[in-house]
Every structure is written in C-alpha cells, then in structure tokens.
Amino acid sequence: MYFARNFSITNLNLTEMNKKLSIVTLLVLSIFFLQCASSKKSMAGFEYTDSVNEIVQGKCYGCHSKDGKSDKAKNALMWDNVPTMTASEQAHIMDEILKVTSERAMPPKGMVERMPDKALTDQEVQVFQKWATDMKKRVSK
Numbered sequence: 001m002y003f004a005r006n007f008s009i010t011n012l013n014l015t016e017m018n019k020k021l022s023i024v025t026l027l028v029l030s031i032f033f034l035q036c037a038s039s040k041k042s043m044a045g046f047e048y049t050d051s052v053n054e055i056v057q058g059k060c061y062g063c064h065s066k067d068g069k070s071d072k073a074k075n076a077l078m079w080d081n082v083p084t085m086t087a088s089e090q091a092h093i094m095d096e097i098l099k100v101t102s103e104r105a106m107p108p109k110g111m112v113e114r115m116p117d118k119a120l121t122d123q124e125v126q127v128f129q130k131w132a133t134d135m136k137k138r139v140s141k
C-alpha cells in the first residue's frame with residue numbers, strides 16, 4: 001500500500017518534471033534560434049564582392065578614390081567610404097550604381113571614347129546589377 005502510493009507520487013512528480021523540462025528546453029531553444037537569427041542579420045551587412053571590386057579597380061577606382069583628379073567624381077562617390085556609410089546612404093549609392101551601370105553612363109563617355117576597353121561589358125553590367133540589387137535589399141531590411 002505504502003509502496004504503491006509512493007510509486008504513484010514519484011510517477012506524478014516525474015510527469016511534472018518532464019513538463020517543466022520541456023518548457024525549459026523550449027525556452028532555451030527559442031533563445032538560441034533568436035540569437036542565431038539576429039547575429040546572422042548583423043553579420044550580413046553591406047559588403048563588396050571580389051568580382052565587383054575587380055571591375056571597380058580596373059574601371060572606376062582611378063576617379064572614385066582619394067587619388068582621383070576630379071573633385072566632382074570624388075564628391076559623387078568615394079568607393080572606399082561606402083562600407084562605413086549609414087544604411088540609407090548605402091541604399092542611395094546602390095540606386096546610383098544601378099542607374100549608371102545599366103545606362104552605361106560610367107565610366108564617362110569621354111573616357112570610353114579615348115579608351116574603349118574601359119567600357120563595361122555586358123557581363124560586368126550584370127555583376128553590378130546583381131550585387132547592387134542584393135546590397136540594397138540587405139541594407140534596407
């Protein structure tokens with residue numbers, strides 16, 4: 001009699017304990033997933049890709065960097081400064097890059113006339129379009 005009662009109490013306590021354990025497990029798991037999600041978000045910020053950097057170094061950087069000769073070009077875009085800009089400034093630059101590359105307005109006409117090999121190829125335009133679209137989405141989240 002005593003044994004049976006004791007047994008059922010133990011049994012009851014166990015189910016109680018299991019309930020508590022699963023609540024704790026759920027809590028721990030959800031905190032874990034939330035943290036993963038938020039750290040992913042902060043890690044996936046604005047970034048250059050190798051293929052974009054390569055094109056910029058060859059066809060844009062001469063004007064859009066601190067050693068460039070035209071103040072107009074430097075005021076319009078300083079390539080090295082974009083990663084430290086605010087998200088809304090980055091989104092704005094992405095819009096401008098989408099525009100100038102799809103219209104082939106950059107490098108400027110004068111330069112392309114003198115150096116036809118500086119013109120963007122179709123594939124390079126695509127690289128800019130894909131990257132700038134991705135980055136705009138990322139920083140606008």
Ligand code: HEC
Pocket residue numbers: 056059060061062063064070072073076077093096097100101106107108111120
């Ligand atoms: C020969 C110098 C030169 C090169 C090379 C050049 N740019 Fe520019 N870029 C300029 C100048 C000058 C301006 C300012 C135009 C203005 O104010 O009308 C400008 C402006 C811009 C702007 C701002 C939008 C605008 O119309 O003002 C973007 C974006 C840009 N350039 C991207 C690029 C990219 C991308 C490349 C390479 C594919 C590139 N540029 C190559 C000279 C250059």
